[in-house]
Amino acid sequence: MMKITKNNIFLGLACSLSILSCAKDNYEKPNASLKGVLVDVATKNPVNGVVGNGNFGNLQFFQMDYGVPNPAAFTTAGFKADGTYANQTLFNGKYKLVPRGPYFYQDTVTVDLKGSMQVDLPVVPFTYPKITVGEITSNSITVKVSAKRNAAAEAIMPQQISAVVALLGTTAGVNYNNYYVVNNNTTNYRYVVNTSAVNNNVIATNEYSYTFKDLKPGTTYFLRGASRVSTNNPSNYYNYSELLTVKTSN
Template sequence: MKNFLYNLLLGGTLTFGVASCMEVDNFDAPSECLTGSIIDVTTGQNILADQAEARVRIWEKSYSLNPSPQDIPVKQDGTYNNTKLFAGTYDVVAEGPWWPVDTLRNVPVGGKVTRNFEVTPYLKITDFSAILDGDTLRVEGRLAAPPIPSYNADRGDVMPQIMDVRCFISSIQFCGNANHLDAYYNLEVNKVKKTVINVRKAWSNISDGVEGSDGLTHSKDTYKFAVWAKPGYTFFVRMGARVDDTFQMYNYSDIVKIEVPQ
């Protein structure tokens, strides 16, 4: 009898526990939206980015005094978008290959909220071209640097060291450091020539220090790449260059589509 009563009580406890676990969560799923653009102040247009390389970092301050950061990737078109946030207040900052920008404090998020960031890129790719020459894709361009934003110059900041200049090739419209044909480079090692030029120099050592009519200071040299173009394929090509800052992300040229005849 004791065993019967014990088993009955145990069964009832387990049933209650299972039923408790099966209770419906009555909290609404997050549905607020934070969106915007990263705008290049030198052009007034969205920054030239690679898919999910740069980011907008947010902290939900209404939830905790010391919240963990959440990252919203910046898309290739220079926009960002998150439609699954809880309503509240957030600190928001854009992080990428540009001079640091101020963090927006206590941004109220409810419904759809748009916050744009105006940024000054470290570098720009100028005189960029990608031309098919027989079975060789010839890619070239120069580097240029916008003036340092005044609030950074006042703080005594200088341009970080230039790390490298690179030619990126992709088989899809997304092209850059996060999206390129590593397998193509590796399999055709005897035909694909160097696609990375290591610089490792201060900006003052690769530029003449003279501001051009476009307001930019240009590099002395043109950076050139010659890459085998596989017949019958379509490629998307661009150039990028980066500096040795915290993030080491690339500033990019536009993307050029190249169709190689069979």
């Protein structure tokens, strides 16, 4: 009969760990990547996103070649400010892509992914927010923000614009959840206009003016407009304007 010693135990553990390590090392690594951009069906322009998914949504992937009738979804890191996305940790295979956010998504995009590919995603944005810059001083920036419904989206489903927003931040990642905060936010760098009771046609003709105060001289700030609808928008997603870079005077 073999005598069991500590050395035998340690040797057995070492062999087991070695086998597990080899098995782990033999797993297939991701060998494909996918990138693209959200594209407005009507204008053919990129749809502005946000860094970090702040109230904007994400892209769902469904891998279709495993023989599962209803495969589970997994998501990427989301869309960047310029509407682009990228996932570099995929395997070759067949995928269905479904973007979720402040837009109607009509066409199912299925991709037979092999290596690196680019696939753009057509969507119909809910709203078109806009922000313009007026007077700039050493410690303030005056802006005008507006929003209008996308006619193509209105044809699909009537939706009420419930908020128009002006945002100021210290980084290019400014969004509804990420903006400049000082004095325990007693100085407001997220200006929100509640438009729930205002007719969309009236909102489209208005420009809401606001002055961001108590800023630092000679400092660069980032500005964006945003707007959202209250109908068929359970996650309260916002559409965003382009990103503006503004520097206060010295």
